Amino acid sequence: MNKTHDNKAWLFVLPVVALVAFNAVIPLMTVVNYSVQETFGDNVFFWAGVTWFEQVLQSERFHDALLRQMFFTFSILAIEVPLGVAIALTMPRKGPWVPVCLVLMALPLLIPWNVVGAMWNIFALPDIGLLGRSLNALGFDYNFTRQPGDAWFTLILMDVWHWTSLVVLLAYAGLVSIPDAYYQAAKIDGARPFAIFRYIQLPKMKRVLTIAVLLRFMDSFMIYTELSVLTGGGPGNSTTLLSIDLVKIALGQFDLGPAAAMSLIYFLIILALSWVFYTLMMRNEQQ
Amino acid sequence: MGLSWMAWTWPTAAFFIFIGLCFVAMSVWEYADPGGGPRHGILGLDTTRGDRLFISLLGSAFIFLAWLGLMGTPLWAPLALALVYAVCVFRWV
Numbered sequence: 496m497n498k499t500h501d502n503k504a505w506l507f508v509l510p511v512v513a514l515v516a517f518n519a520v521i522p523l524m525t526v527v528n529y530s531v532q533e534t535f536g537d538n539v540f541f542w543a544g545v546t547w548f549e550q551v552l553q554s555e556r557f558h559d560a561l562l563r564q565m566f567f568t569f570s571i572l573a574i575e576v577p578l579g580v581a582i583a584l585t586m587p588r589k590g591p592w593v594p595v596c597l598v599l600m601a602l603p604l605l606i607p608w609n610v611v612g613a614m615w616n617i618f619a620l621p622d623i624g625l626l627g628r629s630l631n632a633l634g635f636d637y638n639f640t641r642q643p644g645d646a647w648f649t650l651i652l653m654d655v656w657h658w659t660s661l662v663v664l665l666a667y668a669g670l671v672s673i674p675d676a677y678y679q680a681a682k683i684d685g686a687r688p689f690a691i692f693r694y695i696q697l698p699k700m701k702r703v704l705t706i707a708v709l710l711r712f713m714d715s716f717m718i719y720t721e722l723s724v725l726t727g728g729g730p731g732n733s734t735t736l737l738s739i740d741l742v743k744i745a746l747g748q749f750d751l752g753p754a755a756a757m758s759l760i761y762f763l764i765i766l767a768l769s770w771v772f773y774t775l776m777m778r779n780e781q782q
Numbered sequence: 783m784g785l786s787w788m789a790w791t792w793p794t795a796a797f798f799i800f801i802g803l804c805f806v807a808m809s810v811w812e813y814a815d816p817g818g819g820p821r822h823g824i825l826g827l828d829t830t831r832g833d834r835l836f837i838s839l840l841g842s843a844f845i846f847l848a849w850l851g852l853m854g855t856p857l858w859a860p861l862a863l864a865l866v867y868a869v870c871v872f873r874w875v
Contacts, residue, residue, distance in 0.1 A: 521788070524794075524798060525787070525788045525789065527794050528794050529789060531791060531793065532791065538786060545850060545855060548850050549854055760847060766840065778826065778827065
């Protein structure tokens with residue numbers, strides 16, 4: 496049988512192509528152009544070759560920021576994913592408490608990011624903040640504006656508070672889609688709660704958890720606003736992640752060339768890691 | 783408004799023309815042999831020609847970056863390496 500091919504459908508894709516070209520492809524091309532040149536302003540550029548890439552790749556500053564970024568990303572993933580799943584498991588699936596829980600969970604996601612940063616900054620101040628004062632009253636020597644360890648603790652706590660909800664909501668969506676028949680069958684077989692989790696709930700949540708891990712992974716690599724308001728990358732450079740360092744180079748020092756080179760390396764790292772994550776998780780799903 | 787704000791150079795233009803030509807070549811290939819040539823490669827992944835191009839380009843970018851970070855210029859050696867890598871990806875992955 497001959498199928499009719501109607502290529503008119505391609506026309507409907509054109510608006511998206513135009514949109515992506517204007518907001519992604521053209522700016523990205525410009526960044527590539529900047530990354531091989533030097534400028535002193537006035538739109539005058541001088542050819543610099545791959546100097547900036549070499550400089551960024553061999554600089555200790557970039558290596559440190561990248562290591563800090565990796566540490567941050569894997570720490571928050573290790574906390575937020577299990578915690579989110581655990582909270583989703585304890586949430587009611589029927590009854591009047593469902594909307595209450597859902598709204599409570601969605602609240603942190605609705606707060607503007609700079610407000611989250613400001614809130615946590617004030618909350619954690621050692622002299623007037625509730626968290627800071629309480630910790631000091633309990634005998635801890637806590638000061639996130641001076642001690643790197645405390646700054647990291649506050650940063651990770653803030654991210655967990657802000658974003659665990661996303662994992663909870665996604666995991667919960669996966670959980671409620673499981674038909675009752677599965678639980679009834681498990682009950683007849685005398686399955687223990689852990690077996691139910693391992694063989695029914697976890698496999699059914701796999702797809703949404705894949706999305707949750709990917710989203711959290713990419714977003715944590717791009718964290719800027721909350722971090723910039725909370726610590727600004729300090730004390731010293733101790734919480735300077737890639738995005739903060741990039742803005743310092745691009746806007747603070749106005750080194751467009753090195754900043755462009757760093758942006759491209761940053762972009763390639765996110766792209767590669769996301770691809771690896773996605774491929775691994777999809778492969779596990781197929782098996 | 784001209785394109786001067788984009789600060790074009792010949793080498794970067796050539797780079798994008800190369801990427802564009804890759805896409806054109808892939809389209810022609812797809813037209814001549816539809817279906818994307820799916821297969822289960824040595825990495826245990828199900829890939830089509832498009833996936834293999836993506837893996838080649840992304841991997842090549844990292845070959846260049848690694849060379850620049852560890853050895854510096856000139857970049858002829860990583861270019862050869864990237865070409866060999868791309869051929870291997872299209873052949874076996």
